[in-house]
Amino acid sequence: MLPIERQQRIIDELTINGRVIVTELVSLCHVSQETIRRDLNQLEKRGLLQRSHGGAVLPKRQAANIQGNIRAINEYELSFRQRINEHVDAKMAIAKRALDFISVGDCLLLDSSTTCFYLARQLPDIELTVLTNSLRIVQTLAARGSIRTICLGGEYSDRYEDFHGIVAEQPLKEFQINKIFFSCSSLGNDGYLREGNEHNAHLKQQMILAAERKHLLMDSSKFLRPSFARICHYRDVDFLITDQLKDKELEQELAWNGVNIIDCSQRSQSMQLIKN
Known part of the structure; x- marks a missing residue:
């Protein structure tokens, strides 16, 4: 998996779950903890996440926007x-x-x-x-x-x-x-x-x-x-x-x-x- 693909995977997981954990990302991406930490640091510098103990979370403003989008999408989705x-x-x-x-x-x-x-x-x-x-x-x-x-x-x-x-x-x-x-x-x-x-x-x-x-x-x-x-x-x-x-x-x-x-x-x- 290329670095750009790996970092996109991290962002996707973060968007879905609101937080990511280093050990889980290691298993998901099949790379070392050091590699994942470097990815998280790079993504944090770009303002795409906020580092936390053992992982990362979404920036507060982005998290609020995503939650709003989730509500909008869920309201738009057709029922069974x-x-x-x-x-x-x-x-x-x-x-x-x-x-x-x-x-x-x-x-x-x-x-x-x-x-x-x-x-x-x-x-x-x-x-x-x-x-x-x-x-x-x-x-x-x-x-x-x-x-x-x-x-x-x-x-x-x-x-x-x-x-x-x-x-x-x-x-x-x-x-x-x-x-x-x-x-x-x-x-x-x-x-x-x-x-x-x-x-x-x-x-x-x-x-x-x-x-x-x-x-x-x-x-x-x-x-x-x-x-x-x-x-x-x-x-x-x-x-x-x-x-x-x-x-x-x-x-x-x-x-x-x-x-x-x-x-x-x-x-x-x-x-x-x-x-x-």
């Missing part, structure tokens, strides 16, 4: 009930295609996106273990006799109909998760997947780290548009399943970074769900 009626055909097509990547006996992790809700509705009643922080998905799978459903608890959000926070993250360390299926608010010009609020972004970071295979479910309305809190770079994703990808330059960049693109608008021989 609103989002569930957007781009329905695209989400249904993506969900159906995602079934091709699910096998009997899998331990799956589904986030609380509306696209994953459509995927949960179409899951066949086969032997699966499904972990999710979505109340809607838990309710959807309750009637499936062969699917073991585990709800990631935590603080409940009525707006997003999901759970988040440390309590939701804790169980992720206890399971061997084969595959995650998730979505996000946007894939930006900088190559990073983002969410509209910092709570969902942080939980999805931990979800992605916990799973062996990463499947991003994203409809075409979310490409190259801005959003707030960073989740990860697209190079951390194994498969992108989308209704269509018209930007050839982005498609090439994704392929160069090892992302397998599954475009539902293109005719392709469908894989079969493994049943035995």
Whole structure:
């Protein structure tokens, strides 16, 4: 990781959490404590943070502005009930295609996106273990006799109909998760997947780290548009399943970074769900 990339990562972590700790940054960036301290000193000289014991915090004025922006973004973000009626055909097509990547006996992790809700509705009643922080998905799978459903608890959000926070993250360390299926608010010009609020972004970071295979479910309305809190770079994703990808330059960049693109608008021989 180049110094400029590392320092941007530090700023992103600071923006999401309000503070950073040297020891955590060492693990995150895979460098020495001395390197991280030099980065923090340089960022402090530029007025981007304020050093504190063992780490750094945001400058007071910047922290106040960010909190104001968070409130504005959260107020602007559509609720789950609103989002569930957007781009329905695209989400249904993506969900159906995602079934091709699910096998009997899998331990799956589904986030609380509306696209994953459509995927949960179409899951066949086969032997699966499904972990999710979505109340809607838990309710959807309750009637499936062969699917073991585990709800990631935590603080409940009525707006997003999901759970988040440390309590939701804790169980992720206890399971061997084969595959995650998730979505996000946007894939930006900088190559990073983002969410509209910092709570969902942080939980999805931990979800992605916990799973062996990463499947991003994203409809075409979310490409190259801005959003707030960073989740990860697209190079951390194994498969992108989308209704269509018209930007050839982005498609090439994704392929160069090892992302397998599954475009539902293109005719392709469908894989079969493994049943035995």
